[in-house]
Amino acid sequence: MANDVPLSWFLIMSLVMFTVGGVGVVIRRNPVVVFMCIELMLNSVNLTFLAFARYGITPGQTIEQANASAMGGQIAVIFVMAVAAAEVAVGLGIIMAIFRLKNRADVDDMSALRG
Amino acid sequence: MTGNQLAFLVLAAIGCLSALGVVVFGQNAVRSALFLVLNFFVLGFVYFALGAQLLGITQIMVYAGAIMVLFLFVIMMLQLRQDSSAKEPTDFKRPFAWLFGAALALSVMNYVVMPLSMTAESPVGDEFGRPQAIGNVLFSLYSWPFEVTSVLLLIGIVGSILLAKRRI
Numbered sequence: 001m002a003n004d005v006p007l008s009w010f011l012i013m014s015l016v017m018f019t020v021g022g023v024g025v026v027i028r029r030n031p032v033v034v035f036m037c038i039e040l041m042l043n044s045v046n047l048t049f050l051a052f053a054r055y056g057i058t059p060g061q062t063i064e065q066a067n068a069s070a071m072g073g074q075i076a077v078i079f080v081m082a083v084a085a086a087e088v089a090v091g092l093g094i095i096m097a098i099f100r101l102k103n104r105a106d107v108d109d110m111s112a113l114r115g
Numbered sequence: 116m117t118g119n120q121l122a123f124l125v126l127a128a129i130g131c132l133s134a135l136g137v138v139v140f141g142q143n144a145v146r147s148a149l150f151l152v153l154n155f156f157v158l159g160f161v162y163f164a165l166g167a168q169l170l171g172i173t174q175i176m177v178y179a180g181a182i183m184v185l186f187l188f189v190i191m192m193l194q195l196r197q198d199s200s201a202k203e204p205t206d207f208k209r210p211f212a213w214l215f216g217a218a219l220a221l222s223v224m225n226y227v228v229m230p231l232s233m234t235a236e237s238p239v240g241d242e243f244g245r246p247q248a249i250g251n252v253l254f255s256l257y258s259w260p261f262e263v264t265s266v267l268l269l270i271g272i273v274g275s276i277l278l279a280k281r282r283i
Contacts, residue, residue: 005123005164011228013127013161017134017154019220024138026212032190033137033147039182040134040151043158046174054165056238066238071252074244075260077170078253081177082264086271088182092189093278099193100281 010051017044029107031095035088042084049073049080123164130157144190148183155179166237167244 017040024037053073056066099105136150155178162171242248253261 004117004119008228008231009120009123009127010161010165011231012224013130015220015223015228016131019216020131020134020138022219023212023216026215027209028138030144032144032186032193036137036147036151036186039178040137040154043155043174043178047158047161050162050165050167050170054167054237054239054243061238063238067243070239070243071248071256074167074170074249075253075257077167078173078249079260079264081173082268085177085182086268088185089271089275090278092185093275095189096192097278105193 007051007055010047014044014047014051017041017047031098031105031107031110032092034107035091035095039084039088042080046077046080049077053077119164123161126157126161126164130154130161133157145187148186148190151186152179152183155183165244166241169244169246169249171244 021037021040021044024040025034028034028037050073053070056069061069095105098110102109133150133154137147137154140146140150156175159171159174159179162168162174
């Protein structure tokens with residue numbers, strides 16, 4: 001209705017961002033960069049929520065149902081943002097605590113809980 | 116190819132390249148953080164393109180503003196040395212990780228994105244992203260999760276103070 005960009009283009013952009021974030025969590029060893037990659041994955045999921053909220057793929061739904069699900073998608077994005085903010089605050093605090101304890105930051109060093 | 120599609124392609128290219136920059140090009144943590152700021156800005160513009168004005172502004176303010184300032188502060192306080200963790204040695208995980216990522220992308224592409232129709236028709240109008248519409252829903256239908264989120268943020272504040280203090 002508004003723009004003529006298909007739904008799948010948004011989904012492909014979101015998929016690329018999610019994949020790159022997931023690969024980054026595995027290959028990077030700096031815990032701060034690992035956190036950034038997690039943020040990247042959360043943001044790509046937000047983009048998916050908004051794309052489906054805008055386009056709505058359920059066939060045969062009424063306009064009221066489409067509006068309700070569009071609102072639900074946007075509210076989900078708001079809550080993901082709130083949870084991500086809390087997660088970043090606590091996670092960076094944990095990284096600071098580990099850095100004070102070991103005096104270096106490398107995810108391969110954090111093996112104190114290994115059984 | 117219309118103007119809207121061209122604008123989206125430019126935004127998507129910048130977004131994907133900066134996401135790749137966080138992982139591949141940024142050997143330094145500060146460089147990764149700056150690539151991430153670029154990515155969040157572009158994502159805010161993509162939200163505008165989807166018609167979600169309030170969430171686009173929130174994305175730029177919360178992510179590109181607040182959260183990235185937090186990241187840069189922590190990078191500044193950690194004083195990461197160039198030799199220890201900024202230089203990442205190549206190890207056996209790296210090709211497996213890219214292989215895993217390619218498999219994930221291809222399977223999602225094949226089973227989720229391809230069956231969707233290439234429609235550009237939207238069932239909802241342009242006013243679905245206005246602050247008034249979101250506020251009406253957020254404070255009526257979703258007021259219980261909203262309150263629970265406030266408790267979560269309070270726990271986050273207390274927990275991060277507890278972690279950051281040297282001795283209680």
